[in-house]
Amino acid sequence: MPESLLYGTEVVLNGLMAGVLYALVALGFVLIYKASGIFNYAQGVLSLFAAMTLVGIMNGQIPFAHLINAALGTEIHHFGWHINALVAILLTMVVMVGVAWCVQRFVFRHLIGQEPIILFMATIGLAYFLEGLGDIMWGSDIKKLDVGLPQGGSLWIEENTQWLGFGNENFYGFFLDRLDLIATVIAALLVIALVAVSQYTKHGRAMRAVADDHQAALSVGISLNFIWVFVWSIAGFVALVAGIIWGAKSGVQFSLSLIALKALPVLMLGGFTSIPGAIIGGLIIGVGEKLFEFTVGPLVGGATENWFAYVLALIFLVFRPQGLMGEKIIERV
Amino acid sequence: MNMMSDDGWVTEDGRTIGGVMLDLKNITLRFGGVVAIKDISFNIRQGEIRAIIGPNGAGKSSMLNVISGFYRPQEGEVWFEGQKRREIQPYEVARKGIARTFQNIALFEGMSVLGNIMTGRLTHMKAGLAAQALWWGKAQKEETKNREFVEHIIDFLEIQSIRKTPVGRLPYGLKKRVELARALAAEPKLLLLDEPMAGMNVEEKEDMCRFILDVNDEFGTTIALIEHDMGVVMDLSDRVVVMDYGKKIGDGTPDEIRNNQEVIDAYLGVAHD
Amino acid sequence: MFYREAGDIKTSYVADSQTFPIAFDRIGYLCVIAVAFGVLPFIIGPYWANAVFVPFLIYAIAAIGLNILTGYCGQVSLGTGGFMAVGAYACYKLMTGFPDLNIIFVILLAGGITAAVGTAFGLPSLRIKGFYLAVATLAAQFFLVWLFNKVPWFYNNSASGQISAPERSVFGVAVTGPNVEAWAKYLICLGFLFVLAWMARNLTRGSLGRSWMAIRDMDIAAEIIGVNPLRAKLTAFAVSSFFIGIAGALFFSVYLGAAEAGEAFGINKSFLVLFMIIIGGLGSIFGSLAGAAFLVLLPVLLKNTFVGLLGWPTDLTAHLELMVVGGLILTFLIAEPHGLAQLWRVAKEKLRLWPFPH
Numbered sequence: 001m002p003e004s005l006l007y008g009t010e011v012v013l014n015g016l017m018a019g020v021l022y023a024l025v026a027l028g029f030v031l032i033y034k035a036s037g038i039f040n041y042a043q044g045v046l047s048l049f050a051a052m053t054l055v056g057i058m059n060g061q062i063p064f065a066h067l068i069n070a071a072l073g074t075e076i077h078h079f080g081w082h083i084n085a086l087v088a089i090l091l092t093m094v095v096m097v098g099v100a101w102c103v104q105r106f107v108f109r110h111l112i113g114q115e116p117i118i119l120f121m122a123t124i125g126l127a128y129f130l131e132g133l134g135d136i137m138w139g140s141d142i143k144k145l146d147v148g149l150p151q152g153g154s155l156w157i158e159e160n161t162q163w164l165g166f167g168n169e170n171f172y173g174f175f176l177d178r179l180d181l182i183a184t185v186i187a188a189l190l191v192i193a194l195v196a197v198s199q200y201t202k203h204g205r206a207m208r209a210v211a212d213d214h215q216a217a218l219s220v221g222i223s224l225n226f227i228w229v230f231v232w233s234i235a236g237f238v239a240l241v242a243g244i245i246w247g248a249k250s251g252v253q254f255s256l257s258l259i260a261l262k263a264l265p266v267l268m269l270g271g272f273t274s275i276p277g278a279i280i281g282g283l284i285i286g287v288g289e290k291l292f293e294f295t296v297g298p299l300v301g302g303a304t305e306n307w308f309a310y311v312l313a314l315i316f317l318v319f320r321p322q323g324l325m326g327e328k329i330i331e332r333v
Numbered sequence: 334m335n336m337m338s339d340d341g342w343v344t345e346d347g348r349t350i351g352g353v354m355l356d357l358k359n360i361t362l363r364f365g366g367v368v369a370i371k372d373i374s375f376n377i378r379q380g381e382i383r384a385i386i387g388p389n390g391a392g393k394s395s396m397l398n399v400i401s402g403f404y405r406p407q408e409g410e411v412w413f414e415g416q417k418r419r420e421i422q423p424y425e426v427a428r429k430g431i432a433r434t435f436q437n438i439a440l441f442e443g444m445s446v447l448g449n450i451m452t453g454r455l456t457h458m459k460a461g462l463a464a465q466a467l468w469w470g471k472a473q474k475e476e477t478k479n480r481e482f483v484e485h486i487i488d489f490l491e492i493q494s495i496r497k498t499p500v501g502r503l504p505y506g507l508k509k510r511v512e513l514a515r516a517l518a519a520e521p522k523l524l525l526l527d528e529p530m531a532g533m534n535v536e537e538k539e540d541m542c543r544f545i546l547d548v549n550d551e552f553g554t555t556i557a558l559i560e561h562d563m564g565v566v567m568d569l570s571d572r573v574v575v576m577d578y579g580k581k582i583g584d585g586t587p588d589e590i591r592n593n594q595e596v597i598d599a600y601l602g603v604a605h606d
Numbered sequence: 607m608f609y610r611e612a613g614d615i616k617t618s619y620v621a622d623s624q625t626f627p628i629a630f631d632r633i634g635y636l637c638v639i640a641v642a643f644g645v646l647p648f649i650i651g652p653y654w655a656n657a658v659f660v661p662f663l664i665y666a667i668a669a670i671g672l673n674i675l676t677g678y679c680g681q682v683s684l685g686t687g688g689f690m691a692v693g694a695y696a697c698y699k700l701m702t703g704f705p706d707l708n709i710i711f712v713i714l715l716a717g718g719i720t721a722a723v724g725t726a727f728g729l730p731s732l733r734i735k736g737f738y739l740a741v742a743t744l745a746a747q748f749f750l751v752w753l754f755n756k757v758p759w760f761y762n763n764s765a766s767g768q769i770s771a772p773e774r775s776v777f778g779v780a781v782t783g784p785n786v787e788a789w790a791k792y793l794i795c796l797g798f799l800f801v802l803a804w805m806a807r808n809l810t811r812g813s814l815g816r817s818w819m820a821i822r823d824m825d826i827a828a829e830i831i832g833v834n835p836l837r838a839k840l841t842a843f844a845v846s847s848f849f850i851g852i853a854g855a856l857f858f859s860v861y862l863g864a865a866e867a868g869e870a871f872g873i874n875k876s877f878l879v880l881f882m883i884i885i886g887g888l889g890s891i892f893g894s895l896a897g898a899a900f901l902v903l904l905p906v907l908l909k910n911t912f913v914g915l916l917g918w919p920t921d922l923t924a925h926l927e928l929m930v931v932g933g934l935i936l937t938f939l940i941a942e943p944h945g946l947a948q949l950w951r952v953a954k955e956k957l958r959l960w961p962f963p964h
Contacts, residue, residue, distance in 0.1 A: 039737050070918040110940040117682055118939055120737045121884060124877060125935025132928030140921060261873075264741045272738075301756035310745035314730055317742060321733050401830050427832030439827035441820050443889060451813075452820045456832040458813040462841060468808040473620065476812060480619040519832060 010175065011294045012287055017180045019286020021245065024187040025263040026270065026278040027194055028238035033272050034198075034211040035231040038108065038119045042127035044260020046099075046236060049134040051243030051252040053095050055145050056138040058088040063137045085147040089240070096236030097229075099130075104228045112214075131257065140254070145247035150178040183245040190241060194234070195275055203230055265313035271322055285309045341378060344571060351379025353412075354555055355400065355523060360409035362395055369395040370406065371579040377523065382549055383557045384566045387576035388599065393559045394436055396576070397525050400557070401433050402426035414522075428456050432521035434512045436528045436559075440500045446511050447496050450486060453518035454479045483518055489551075490514050490544060506537040513544060517552070524548065526558035530565060538562065542569060567591070575599070625807055642796060647789040655788035656861075662902045663795035664856045669882040669894035670806050671849025676880070677888035678810055679842035680822030681731050685743035687875035688750035689847050691867050692720040693854025695760050698769040701782075701859065702762060709774040709781060713798070713855045720851020721844040723750075728843030732836060735825075747873055754867035770864035782859045791860050798856060802849055807891055809845060818842050819889070850879075881931060885938050887947025896946040904930065 025043065032040045040046075056063065060079040069075055083091070107126060111119055157176050198204040209217040210227045218224055246256050262285075270281025289308045297304045341351040355377040362370040370392045377383045385393050398404040400411070402423040411418045413429060432453070441449050458479060460472040487493055490510055495503060500511060509529060516524055529545065530538045542565060548554050560566050566573060567587040575583035575590060577599040583590050590596055616622040626632040650659060668686060676682050696716035700707065727746040731739050754760050761769050773783025780786050781794045809815050817838040820828035829835050858865045865871075878901065886897020908927050912918040942948055 066919075066922055070916075070922055107936055107940070114939075114943075117736055117740070118943060120740060121682070121880070122936055122939045124880070125884075125932045125939065127932070128877075128928050129932025129936065132925045132930075132932060135925035136922065136929065140925065261744070264744065268738060268741055303752060303756065306752050307745065307748035310742075310748055314742045314745045317738060318730050318733050321735075321738065403826070403830055422834075423830045424832050424834045427830065432832075433830060435827060439824050441823035441828070443823045444816070444819050448816060448819070452816045452828075452833070453831055455813055455817055455820075460813065462809075462814065462845070465812040465814050466805040466809050466845075468812075472808075472812055476623065477619045480623070484619075515831065 008291070008294070011290045013176060014180070015287035015290035016283060017176070017184045017286070018290065019283035020184045020187040020191075021242065021259075021282075022262055022266045022286055023279045023282025024190060024238060025242050025259050026266040026282050027191060027275065028235045028242070029263055029267055030272065030275055030278045031194065031198065031207075031238075032231055032235050035207045036108065036210070036214075036228055037116055038123060039116065039272065040235065041120060041123040041260065042130060043235060043239060043263065044257040045127040045130045045134070046096075046239035047243040047246065047259060048252070048254065048257040049099070049130050049243075050092055050096055050236065050240035051145060051247040051256060052134045052138045052143070054088055054092045054147075054240070054244065055143045055247070055252050057091050058083050058085060058147075061138060066139055067136050089147070089244070092240055093237060096240055097233045100232030100236050101229050103232055104225065108228065109225070127257070127260075131254075143247075143252040145244065145252050147244055147248060149182055149245075149248050151248075179245070179249055183249075186241065186245065190238070191279060194238070197234075198275070203227070207231060262309065265309035268313035268317055285312065288312060341380075348380060348550070350381045350571060353377070354379045354414060355557075356412035357396075357400070358410045358412065360396075360399055360406045360411070362392075362399060362404055362406045368579055370399065372409075373576070373579075373581045374409075375574045375581065375584055377555060377557055378572075380549070380553060380555055381571040382545070382569055383555075384570035384573045385557065385559045385576065386561070386563075386566055386573060387582075390578075391576040392579040393576055394527055397433065397527055397557070397559065400426075400523075400525060401431055427519065430520075430522035431525065432516040432519040432523075433525035434509070434516050434527055434529060436531065438505075438508045438512055440508055440512055440515070442499075442501045445497050445499055446492065446503070446514075447483070447487075449500055449511055450483050450514045450518045451479065453515035454483055456519050457482075482520075486514050486517050489517075489547070506533055506540075509533070509537075509541065510544070513541075513548075517548060517554075520552075521554060523555045523557065526556060526560075528559050528561065530560060530562055538565065545569060623811060625811075639800070643793075643800075647793050650789050650792050652788045655792050657906055658902060660791050660795055660861050662899050663792070663799045664853050664861055665879065665882060665902060666895045666898040667795075667799050667802055667856070668850050668853035668879045669886065669898045670803060670891060671846045671853065672879050673883045673886075673888065673890070673894045674806060674810070674818070674849065675842050675846035677883055677890065677893075678815060678822060679818040679839065679846075680825075681728075681839060681842060682737065682740040682880075683743040683846070684740055684873070684876045684880065685727060685746035685750075686850055686879045687871040687873055688747040689720050689724055689850040690854030690857060690875060691750055691754055691871035692723045692847075693717060693851030694858035694865055694871065695754050695769065695867070696720065696851065697855035697859050698762075698771070699760070701772060701774060705772070709776060709859070712774070713852055713859070716855040717848045717852040720854065721848040724847020724850070725840050725844045728840055728847075731839045731843065744873070747876055751867045751871060766866075768864050768866045769858065771859040774859075782863070784863065786860070794860060795856055798852060802852065803891055803895070806845075806849070810891065814838075814841060822889075881935055883945075884935055885945050887945030888943070890945070890947035892950065893945050893947030896950070900946065901931070 025047070028043050028046075029040055032038055032043075055061075060081040060083065062068075062076050062079060065077050069077075103126065107122060108119070111122055198207060206217070206222045207227055207230070209220070209222060210224060214224055217227075242259060243252070243256065246259055250256075263282075266278060266281040266285050268281075269284060270277030270279070289305045289312075292308045293302065293304050339352070341349060343349055353376045357376065358374050360370055360373045361368070373392075373396070385396060387393050395404060399406050402421060402425070405420060413431075418426075441452060444452070458475055460475050464470070464472040487496060490513065492507065492510060492514065495507065495511075500508060503511065513526070513529065516526075526545070530541050533541065545556060545558070546569065549556055558570070560569075570587060572585060573583070573587055573590045574581060575593070575596045582599055583593045583596045585593070616627070626635055646659075668690060672683060672686055693716045696719040697712055700712045700715055701709070704712070727743065730742050734742055755767065761767055764770075771782040773780050773785065775781060776794065779790050781790050810818070817828070817833045818841075820831075820833050821835060821838045821842075825835060828838075854871065858870070862870060882897035882901050883894055884897070885900055886895070887893025905927055908923055908930065909920075912923045912926065913920055938945055
């Protein structure tokens, strides 16, 4: 095989793995959107918040220590214990359910029936609020998150793919990060689980009923409040998983919240209402942006990943406004 | 009953009905597999009040949407004022002189009554961006001139007192009237009314009937309306089209329709044995 | 008695459609203008100019621009930062390319260039609606900022990648560059805001404004009654971008003096201006000003209270600010979606009837 093709393949593989992560984050959006019509811009900040909370709990940080110190003149910072990663993840999940409940109780319950665009702007406000809250609770410094996931390139894959170069000395086999591989597996499992939950369980069915028509759902005895808290909790869970993976990769810091911005074009491409759309959209964008950066990037100065997904989605939408798999919009008067 | 000829006739109450203004030829409209309108032809004459009736889901509103250019029929031709209409955007249809009201009130909720009616007048306003930004001669003159016309409509429909009220605060009956005012502000040649009296009480219906007749009389506007109240339809209209399941099952004067067996069956139901 | 419309009878349609129909409002407005132009320039110091007035005036222009697009025409844009960057870089290229061109024209031209770019990015709005469009405008934001960072032509190959404004003057008084007096900065921004706000007011009360609002309130019905959606949406994008471009040009040349696209015009700028119009009031010129004032003053206030008075660390205050801003957005969206402008209107209506409750 020629060298460029080999490197191209490596790029595609890496793109696919990034794509699965995008799909995971995008799924968080789709679920909330389907169940409540809310396009949740705060999903990324939710991830950041979850990852911060996880690190905080693991390291035994005292929440709001910074604020308390400033207000009372004390100098507290840590409880002085360390908590096992698994327990910490469970505790974080409890916090995320709490957040879900608060978001539903104090914000979106008061916005039922508002136009989608108002709800969207509310989630931007929510994103700011949560970001501020996370920083005040746990501090805004860059934190290391280590829950025991393996890091670094996978030698096994490198060694076992070297033969593909057929004697080409410059080719040492595919370089794939082990964390990426694990992340892909986790994300893929989660995607399957989410699809299963929404398609085959009682709550999943209720969720879809609410999405279709919340008044009709109410009339057959589905608790809207419960469903919405349930959905926000799932979103919190997805956010936590994405936060763990991303946090383990590049540390817990503000830029983590930007994965939401990566998921938006995925949704536009896939259609806001379609679970398969989110998955396929994620893969297309993951591969597309890596390939574009690999081929065109060097010609225009690089960093095209910042905007490629958006421009692709934009061009695509002009030709197919409902996205790849979204429901066709029939306008009526 | 007077003789009906191709060039028109004079009605019993002395109004002149002219030649064909709008001619629909073999219109078929499909949404995916659903056929909303199936091979329907009928015409609307200059100066007449034409009713379209039929049970729910018969395709009446779709028909109005075809006329106002919002839906594009897969087959058939629309002829307006002797010319075959090419495929044009709804706003271009409006500029050619077809205005309408909507079944579910479609007022601009963020604006006042006056603002809504002035919006109906947009087809007559031409001032450019720069002139408007600087509020220069033409823009201001145009605004004043059109405001005068709109005030005329406001007087006509007796809604002076709510001129500056945001439409969101109005009761249902008045909203319907404001919608009529907005359509009239465009000085249409053909006015389409989609269930103008739905959900009104008897008194409001009487008012609305009077307005419709007055509009036809004073402005000479041709009117096509969808209505469920048979009494109203029979009293108001010169000719009636009856639709059922997307097909035309009757077309004629109110008297003819009243005695049409197929129409009676469609409305009362017929025993299938 | 004051603040009454009784006896203030309009005898022509021109008088009836004026900006301030109530005499008391007119007088109040003239007083504000008089103080802003006649008194403040003589007493304004560098701190007040740089921390409060100049940013307020510039953000007010941007907020009016975004309000035209979002508040009046209903097209939510998250690309404000990117369009401000277009204004800034256009201004820089014109300043350095045509050193003899008066800065006023440079800024106006920069606005014009931004209008053209904005219209191009507005084209998808004909097919995409609601938050699909909002997300699509993010494409403009990211692409434009990337472009200004990566193409050296835009920053004249400067080593730092920054653009910095050379000295330019109006009537012999420097308004850009390192040696600008506080009052000159203040006055040029005020002049632009005054003229642009007046133009925005004219546009929104005329036929174009009505076609925007018709599209906003019910786009399908608007189209059927004769509003050309292409023209309405694209003019909204053009006018809005013109305003935002001028704001960007002023922000760079008069306020900052030197700028870098990602830092000065990032996505946070887009959100900031959006928040201004949500808090101030969608679809209101006054609201744009109120929202800009509010969000410019808020951090100053928080900083002075917590850092100055209580001695808290700055970063903690910055985090607190995020929470307060986010919380305010939520509060306004829940309790008063029409923002400060609506609160003001309600207050005025009460005042009109005072002392009787109804």
